[in-house]
Amino acid sequence: MAPSRCLLLVAAAGYGKTTALESACAVVPAFAEPPLALDAGVDDVCRLGDADQVRLAHWAAGLHDVRLSLAARRPLHPDALAVLAGLPAPPVTRGPADLALTPDQVIRTLRDEHGVGDTDLAYLTYELTAGWPALVQLAGAALDRQGVGRRDLLAALAEPGTAGACWVRDQVLADLPAPAARLLEAVTDLDPVSKALCTTLTPSTGDSPDGTVEALRWLAATGLMVAAPVRRPGTLRLVPMLRAVLTRRAGRATRSADTRIAAAEWYADNGYPLAAARTLAAAGAASRAAALLAAHGDEMLAAGGAVEVARLVESLPAGARTAPLRLVRADALRMAGDVAGAATAFAPLLAEAERTGRWPAALAWRAAMLHYMRGDYRGALDLLDRSDSATDRDGVQVLASRATVLVVLGETERACAAAAEALAAAAVAGDDQGWAAAHLAAAHIAVGVRRDEHLARALAAAERAGDLVRQARILANQADCLLRDARYPQALRVAARAVRAAEVGGPPGVLVTALHNAGEALTRLGRYDEATLHFERSIQVSHRAGLSRTAPGVYGIGEVNRILGRRQQARIAFEEAAELARAHAELQILVPALVGLARLLVESGEPDAAVAAATAAADAAESGALCFAAQAHMARGWVALAAGEPVRAQACAEQAVATARACRQADVLAEALELAAAVTGEASLARAALAEAEAIWCRAGAEPAADRVRVLLGRLPGADGPQRWAAREATRRLVALGVPAVEGASLPPVEAAPVRVRVLGRFDVVVGGQAVPLPAWRSRQARTLLKILIARRGRPVPRGELCELLWPDDEPSRTAHRLSVLLSAVRNVLDPSRQRPADHYLRADPAGVCFDIGRVALDVEDLLRDAAHGLRLAREGHPERAREILAEVDAAYRGDAFDDEPYEEWADGLREEARAVWLRALRELAELCRRAGDLDQAATTLVRLLVTDAYDEPAHRALVEVLRVAGRHGEAQRAFERWAGAMRSIDAPVPTVAALHAPRAGGY
Known part of the structure; x- marks a missing residue:
């Protein structure tokens, strides 16, 4: 019987093949005796000669019931592959795409191993390295050095003599097969790369077309070339850092202008105008590059090439920068998020329009969108109103942009009219980009099914047009609608698509929105670490682009911290988010941030501050949609409940439920129902409200929220067996997610914590x-x-x-x-x-x-939590349960915290807090035992207390009395003498003999 599984790991050095092998099986180098263990792994197979590789394959074919894994830096010899392919279960191949780190893994690696907290900088690292693990580590080491940031990261990795350049030279380029090395040299400056292009370049490589294609396969199989971004499906590109090393390499051959022009012509003929213009500019054919930019500038920008288009136009001689090219450059800067640069570029074009009185539609809508980005909506509308009439794509864009601006200004009737005009104009123009713009504008006004239909039509039109930038906008809008409809798994899928599209070339503002949408969906789905990464990156992208869009990300981080019980961090985030949102009139962030802050302050025992936050939420909600009012009612309800005002709390809950139903926002309704359950005094009413909330959260895919409700259902009086079991299971899942409490009540730790x-x-x-x-x-x-x-x-x-x-x-x-x-x-x-x-x-x-x-x-956190619970039960009149818990606290205190570090100051704070809480628990336990008539246990507890604190005078007094009442007069006398001796040693008043006979007043 042949191996039950054969796994081939093939990738260049530094892709983590050895690590993958070691995590699965025993590993030996290829030149050692092959293992015969159940799980066998052979590393460095590529070091074997061709004949030895074939012999290894035959040996593998003769194994019985062995899971075999082979790792190599290059594809195995074809004869060896043929032998393995003949196995009953053909080998499974895992390559660079499987071994490369994902963007989130790169972010975590840099944060955890190198202290790089800028998630946007970490994503740039992913872009430069394509997730190649060794290159990511080299980037982390470079970022460790002070002063290395976005602009100089590539130079720090790829300049000759740097650690990155030396590693690539020694580990990657040193032993390339000659055909692969020649092809690599030929395509260093080209992006994207395809089989057909490589065949065109065979004269410069000196290989046959078949040999060139085989070399391309080799480079892709080893991970030196990776799949090109989404805007160029089916093509490859060099890993950017590898390209940078090759470009900077000393003695590198310079490609002839004829070869570059041949590549540029191939690009132009095959639908890659931006690559063609770039290659022509590098060949010195400035006029031809300018002609391409003028003819296809809109297409290049729509495909996500804003940054490169602006750079290319700037590189052209001044005489080649015609008015159309200057407009292309200004719009490229706008779409790249360079607001200041775009304003400077648009200024002379607008001055010329002002002088002549002619406002071409192509200029008007683009310049208006710059005003829109700045938040100057009236300025944007003024430019759009000046536009010359046009029936082409630009005319549609003017009308669609006017509708969008009017929506923001709250002029709904005019917005509806402009959107209808845009749709009519798009029908006349018959242009897919125009259709996409018109339907997107109409979606901003529509609601429900009509809104979804407009977005779907807009997306289809944008996809037909190849307009990746507009696709990102539409997807971000779709994700936001799905979030508002509480369809979280679908929202996450769409938001992830929006993020990918925006990363390729969308404006920074779209990327910020898409990242926040993804983070919100992840939060609802209980994937809190991933959500935090998305929120952090949205903040950093906003800062880098100079946008005032940080409030959503800050609020998102606050909500994650609130859920996970990090109250101080949550409070800081909510307060900052509210301040930022108030400054930019972002009600959709301001109200939830104030509501979250109010609930947090309630849980923290700050009623006055909670009232102020709830009142501010209500004031802000007055000018917004119904869903904002519902959230404000909830905040006031929770504050009233905490203040002991049940009638007012119930009125707020009823208003919140009614308003949430009216606004048809499912997640707000579910939260309002949870408040209604908390304020009612009828268990049956509470159960009904919670059951409806649970159903809403389940339909939404928000399992953590559904589990929270299950816990609440299990706590209700009269909960049956299935409900209590469901509550226990829900508790287990919430604790595993890191959720410490539900409605202020701590969740018990999982019994089998890892x-x-x-x-x-x-x-x-x-x-x-x-x-x-x-x-x-x-x-x-x-x-x-x-x-x-x-x-x-x-x-x-x-x-x-x-x-x-x-x-x-x-x-x-x-x-x-x-x-x-x-x-x-x-x-x-x-x-x-x-x-x-x-x-x-x-x-x-x-x-x-x-x-x-x-x-x-x-253990120390368990002790602090249990002691607080026991003391609270004692105050609330549950002595038996309190006594039971406090006895467990006493048993759990095996010694001072960090007993093995008695002289370290860092240990003092927790050590003293734990000791003080334990001693307070002992005092309360002794009093509870005395009241219950268990004098022996009371005495034992007091003795235990005095062993730790020999100068606790109330404890001495209590011990003497307990022993006296128990009739243990000799022990009482000795306890009195120890009391007197202790007081004498610290020059405190010594007790009189009357203490042996007088009854005590009050508690211990």
Whole structure:
């Protein structure tokens, strides 16, 4: 019987093949004796000669019940592949596309291993490296150096003598097959690359057409060439960093102008005008490049080439920059998000129109959109109203743009008329770009099914026109509609498409919107880490482009932090989002931010501040849609409920439900129903409201919200067995997501938490039920690092402070890398099988490093939480349950926190807090035992308390009385003498003998 599975990993150096092998099986190098284990892996197969590769393939074919994996830097010899292809189960090949890091993985790698918190810079790294793991690490090392940013990252990676250039030279280019090396040289300056283009270039490579095509396959199979972006389907491109290294290489041959022009002609004939213009400009054919830009500029911009078009026009001689080309450049700068540059470029064109009194439609709508980007809607409308009448595509754009601006200005009737005119004009023009613009404008006015139909027609027209920029806009609008309709899985799929389209060439504002939409959908779906990455990147793209669009991302981060119980971080984010949204009149962010802040302040015990936030939400909602009013009613309802005003809270809940139904926004209605359940005194009414909310969340795909409601249903009086079971299962899922509480009530930890940490008494870490042995830490500092982070209770610790605590006598420049090594060691200890994201337990960014205490079972946090619960039960009149819990708290206190670090100041805060809470629990437990008549347990508890705090005078007094009442007079006398001795030793008043006989007043 042949191998049950044969896996081939083929990719260039640095793609992580060896790591993939080691994670699955025992690995040996190809020159060693092949293994016979159940899971066998052979590395570096490409080092074998052709004959040896064939022999290895025959050996593999004779194995029985073995899962075999082979890794190689280049494709195997055809004869060896033929042998493997003849197996009963043909081999599965995994290549560069499978091994490359995704954008999110690149972002996490740079953040966690290199402290790079700029997610937009991390995405640029992904673009330059195509996710090639070794290149990502080289980029991280370059970014570690101070001053390396977006503009100089490529130079830091690819300039001769840099670590990146040297690695590519030695590990990638050194042993290329001659045909692949020649083709690589021939296509270095060309993008995109296809089989047909390579065949055209065979005279410059000296190979046959078949040999050139085979070389292209080789470069693609090893990952030196990757799939081109979505605007060029079916084509390849060089990994940008590899292209940069090749371009800068000393002694590189210069391609002849004839070869460049031949490539440019192929591009022009095959529908790649921007590539043709770029190649012609590089060949010195400026006039031909200018002609292409003038004839196809709109097409190039629509395909996402704004940045490159602007650069190409600027590179042309001044005499070649005609008026049409100047307009193309101005619009390119606008679409690239360069508002200041676009304003400067449009200024002379507008001055000429003012002088002549002629306002071409092509100029009017483009310049108007620049005003729109700035938020000057009246200025945009003024330009559109001046436009000359036209019946072509530009005329349609004028009408569609007017409709869009009028919607923003709230002039609905005029907007409807302009949208109808745009649709009529598009029918006359018969142009797909015009149809896309007209239907998108009509969608801004329509609602429900009509809105969806307009968006669908707009998208179809944009796809037919190849207008990727407008596709990104339409997809972003569709995603937003799906979010408002509470269809979260669909919203995420559409938002992800919008992000990809906007990344290729959409304006920064569209990318910001698409990223936020994706983040909102991910939040609803419980994918909080991914959501945070999208929100962070939306903020950074907005900052980089100079846009005032950061409020949505900041609010999104606040909502994630609120869900995960990070109250202080959530509060900061909500307050900042509200301030930003108020400055730019963004009601869709202002109201939810104030509502979130109000609920957060209620949970934090700040009623006055909560009332102020709820009132501000109501004031802001007055000028907005019904859904804003519903959210404001909810905020006031939660505040009233917390203030002990049930009648007012119920009135707010009824208003919220009624208003939410009227606005037909499902997620707002579900949240309003949850408030209605909380304020009613009837369990049956609460159950009905929660059941409806659960159904809404289930239909929406928002499982975390549905689980929250299931927990609430399980808490209701009279909950039946299935409801209680569903609540337990929901609790387990929420805790696994990191959600610490539902409606202010803590969720219990999962019984079988994968990681348990003990800091009370002896420090110990248990992973998967097994204590972590000392050698697994690799260094004492790794254990100390985790202790420090735990002592901060989830708060970020600046990297510099950590380095100072761990290596107080070393220079900071020498310890930064050591800290990264320790972080990796701790992650390996906590997640040895690497089943979770790198930031699951440890989060590292420029602000510092923190340990997510909500993802592990941490004994000191359990103790603090349980003690607070027990004390609250005692106050609320549940003595038996309180006594039970406080006894468990006493049993759990095995010693002071970080007993093995008695002299470290970083441990003092948590150590003293835990000790104080434990002692308070002991005092309350002793009093509860006394009231219950369990005098022996009361005495034992008080003795235990006094062993820790020998100067606690109330405890001494209580112990003497308990012993006296119990009839243990000798012990009472000795307890009195210890009390007197303790007071005498600190020069405090000594008790009188009357204390042995007088009954005590009040509690202990």
